[in-house]
Amino acid sequence: MKRIIIMLALGSAVQTAAAQTTIEFWHTFGDVKRGGWIQDRADEFNKLHPDLKVIPSFKGGDNELISATILSARQGNPPAISQIFEGGSQLALDSGVFQPVSAIKNVDFSDYIKPVLNFYTISGKVNSLPFNSSSPVLYYNKTLMQKAGLNPLRPPTTFGAMLDDCKKIKAANIGVTCFGMSVNGWFIENWLAEQNQTFLNNNNGRSGRATASNLDSAAAKTIFNFFKTLQDNNYYSYTGKLEDYDGSDAIFNNQKVVFHITSTSKIGNNSDAAKRAGFSLGVARLPIPDNTRRNGVVLGGASLWIAKNLSKEKAEGALDFALYMTNTKNMASWHQLTGYYPVRQSSINLLKEQGWFAEAPLQLVAFNQQTNTIPSPATAGALNGAGPETRKITEQALQKVLNGTPVDAALSEAKARVDAALSDYNANFK
Numbered sequence: 001m002k003r004i005i006i007m008l009a010l011g012s013a014v015q016t017a018a019a020q021t022t023i024e025f026w027h028t029f030g031d032v033k034r035g036g037w038i039q040d041r042a043d044e045f046n047k048l049h050p051d052l053k054v055i056p057s058f059k060g061g062d063n064e065l066i067s068a069t070i071l072s073a074r075q076g077n078p079p080a081i082s083q084i085f086e087g088g089s090q091l092a093l094d095s096g097v098f099q100p101v102s103a104i105k106n107v108d109f110s111d112y113i114k115p116v117l118n119f120y121t122i123s124g125k126v127n128s129l130p131f132n133s134s135s136p137v138l139y140y141n142k143t144l145m146q147k148a149g150l151n152p153l154r155p156p157t158t159f160g161a162m163l164d165d166c167k168k169i170k171a172a173n174i175g176v177t178c179f180g181m182s183v184n185g186w187f188i189e190n191w192l193a194e195q196n197q198t199f200l201n202n203n204n205g206r207s208g209r210a211t212a213s214n215l216d217s218a219a220a221k222t223i224f225n226f227f228k229t230l231q232d233n234n235y236y237s238y239t240g241k242l243e244d245y246d247g248s249d250a251i252f253n254n255q256k257v258v259f260h261i262t263s264t265s266k267i268g269n270n271s272d273a274a275k276r277a278g279f280s281l282g283v284a285r286l287p288i289p290d291n292t293r294r295n296g297v298v299l300g301g302a303s304l305w306i307a308k309n310l311s312k313e314k315a316e317g318a319l320d321f322a323l324y325m326t327n328t329k330n331m332a333s334w335h336q337l338t339g340y341y342p343v344r345q346s347s348i349n350l351l352k353e354q355g356w357f358a359e360a361p362l363q364l365v366a367f368n369q370q371t372n373t374i375p376s377p378a379t380a381g382a383l384n385g386a387g388p389e390t391r392k393i394t395e396q397a398l399q400k401v402l403n404g405t406p407v408d409a410a411l412s413e414a415k416a417r418v419d420a421a422l423s424d425y426n427a428n429f430k
Contacts, residue, residue, distance in 0.1 A: 248262060
């Protein structure tokens with residue numbers, strides 16, 4: 001009798017395992033803090049849905065993940081959910097390996113913040129679900145500012161003000177460099193947007209496929225000349241690598257620079273690092289070119305794309321998890337942990353009810369910067385199928401300027417290369 005009971009129990013377990021649908025979720029968060037938050041949400045969801053098993057996996061940076069996802073899809077074994085960075089949206093769409101989330105089942109998207117949802121709405125379809133959304137802000141070391149004789153209540157708001165502060169920091173001889181940030185194409189696109197200049201033609205690729213960049217514009221030259229001045233005066237520090245977010249953060253958090261620009265998503269981590277290092281951290285809006293009316297920032301971060309050719313159970317299960325992870329409570333929690341924007345209006349309302357923005361003024365700066373952005377093709381962000389390549393070319397151009405190449409020459413070469421990359425990419429869709 002005991003043997004029969006054991007066999008029945010084993011049979012039941014086998015049937016349960018067989019009925020369980022596995023949902024792989026590939027993401028870019030390798031750190032314990034953010035990766036751990038995702039794993040916690042998956043564990044919660046799995047308990048609520050015993051027929052499903054979400055398995056989150058860190059798959060490297062933005063470019064590595066999108067390349068791996070497309071390759072795995074073409075080999076017939078894609079992850080059900082992929083976290084694709086905003087600059088890869090056109091490539092993800094054109095790859096043909098994903099399905100619009102709005103086509104899987106009826107979803108009420110009215111609670112998602114419009115500027116965020118609009119970025120991922122292409123040709124009237126919500127192709128992916130917003131998850132981690134951000135913009136660049138200025139971080140500053142109030143302790144070092146005071147040591148250099150600067151007012152920590154007045155961080156620089158323009159390029160000219162930054163250069164003035166850099167001059168004073170250098171003269172104070174306190175053993176630090178003025179400014180540091182990673183060499184990153186997204187930041188350059190943001191500074192173009194602040195000047196109401198699109199990165200690409202055809203309204204940033206939103207009224208038609210982009211065929212040319214605006215890297216030869218006066219706005220682009222203003223940005224690159226700012227960095228030339230920084231470098232010529234030894235005001236600037238970076239690791240020498242492109243898109244080295246972590247390395248640039250380390251320079252700032254080790255108090256090697258006074259000012260630093262990076263994503264709002266680093267507010268949580270950088271606040272913790274400042275406490276450990278014993279300095280007072282400030283956060284302010286992105287400094288902009290002089291004599292420029294503040295126009296706003298370009299959305300950064302990523303969204304959740306669901307693979308094509310999944311079973312109905314797997315596709316709906318994947319969307320259900322994506323919706324669970326981005327529900328009101330979880331998006332409020334995600335924002336509090338990381339500094340990424342809460343992507344739902346109800347999450348914002350919840351945070352206000354909890355008094356969060358009064359308790360965390362650093363977060364409020366970033367939030368207001370996004371909500372005060374003026375909608376335009378420039379601030380909508382570039383749709384660009386060659387996004388990873390064109391951003392890298394832009395970054396290489398800036399690095400060349402830092403290494404002594406004249407601004408006009410670097411931008412002329414970069415424009416030619418970006419335009420060629422766009423032409424090569426677009427040739428696949430004629």
